[in-house]
Amino acid sequence: MSEVKKAPEGLYYTKEHEWLRVEGDLAVVGLTDFAQDQLGDITYVELPEPESEVEQMGEMCVVESVKTAADVYAPLSGVVVEVNSALGDAPELINQDCYGAGWLVKLGDFDRAELENLMDAAAYRLLMAEGE
């Protein structure tokens, strides 16, 4: 398994395999390609309540796959503004399009200074390459 999974430029990454994309005042969060591949078919997502507060690298939601349960951590502290309700009927969207239709939550009211604790695509790819 030497293939380094996709990690698009322009996103921020955590070592727990979440990605984050800043869109104006919002930060969209999802699972990386590496994470969805490791989990296998995803069958259930326990999303956070809208308006709940999360802390950087605190537990945010749970993704269940045919293999295991995975805690998903908030890449930034902030408030959950929106959750991807399409995942309720179609959790497989995470497997099919993890950087697009398979996003998990949108955070608002976050501190941009915390972005410095995250990795860019190059650093994340390096982490993947070292791990394999």
Place this chain on the structure above:
Amino acid sequence: MTAKTPLYDWHARAGGKLVDFAGWWLPVSYQAGQIAEHLATRKHGGLFDISHMGRFAVRGPQALPWLSALLTNDPRKLTPGKAQYTLISDPAGRPLDDAYLYQQKSGQYLLVVNAANRARDLQWLQEHLSGGVEFEDHSARLAMLAVQGPDSEQLLASLLAEPLPPPGRNHGGFNRLGGVEMYLSRTGYTGEPLSFELFPPWDRAEAVWEKLAQAGAPLGVMPVGLGARDTLRLEACLPLYGHEYQADRPVMAVPTARLGVDLNPERGEFMGRRALEAQARALASGEFDELPQRVFAVAALAKGMMREGSEVLAGGEPLGELTSATTIPAWRFEGGRPGGEHYVRPLGLALLDSGTLVGREVEIIYRKRTLPGRVVKAFTRPAGRYLEPIEFDGGEK
């Protein structure tokens, strides 16, 4: 060191995610993924490399009485070309393993056991060997492939040199596929009404598998990994050693065991008989003293998740815990066959108080959440050549 089946290279080339399972490199899934492989098996068919399982050859003039003394089912009910589910019990009625016994021809048997128990089974059987019995481990001589699902019969009919074994579960016979001679049996562990197991020689297995894969692909029959193998057996309520069967749990706590235990008085003594009779009496009497807990099927009635080890409550009182569970995909049936839509649902087997009644509403605790569920008789029913999922959200019991 992790061992390789004769299909190791094939699995790797096909993109199988290889893991160590009971000391063998086997694919947990291929590129299609576990859910697609499960669904393909139910709609068309699946190919399974089960060469990791243990295969023991038993021959000789005393083979039959020896098998009858050590196995829980009665091998005297077999005829050449028949097979039966059976168990290896210890004297206390605890399972050493569950197994399948195939009578290939007169005086020639093959006993197939779980990979994880093979070494212990081998030792146990050798310790109890008696005169007039030739007992050999053929695990590295024969491979084992399974072809399971509604189109499996059509696929095999197109490839075999001789006619298929007569219809009906457990029938088998010798046959040839691509010039390779092998035993073939209408057996398997997916619950599929049409199912086959093949026993080609180890060094010819890849050629046989390749033919099956090539001819199967246009039919929608695909190779299936361990992940879907497990969800297929679970959806069919088939027990697995180490989960439902445990070395310290009475054999008869697992309902399927009744298919593999023959307590007919005419049969005489066999290993574990008295203990198994006491367990059977407890079941029949409803006193359950020998058998305080037994295995039931539990279906969730809402979206969510449950897994092995999850606690099961009824009205807030502990009832037991799940021995196998996960979310399992199912086709929506249209006109008596799988349609184009599927869904997933959490299903499990659970060790519960023996007095639990089918239909009982339960709560399943998983990661601090509570999922509503129900004790049910089965998750599926045979529908012609298909295995149809029973849906529970409509209040059906």
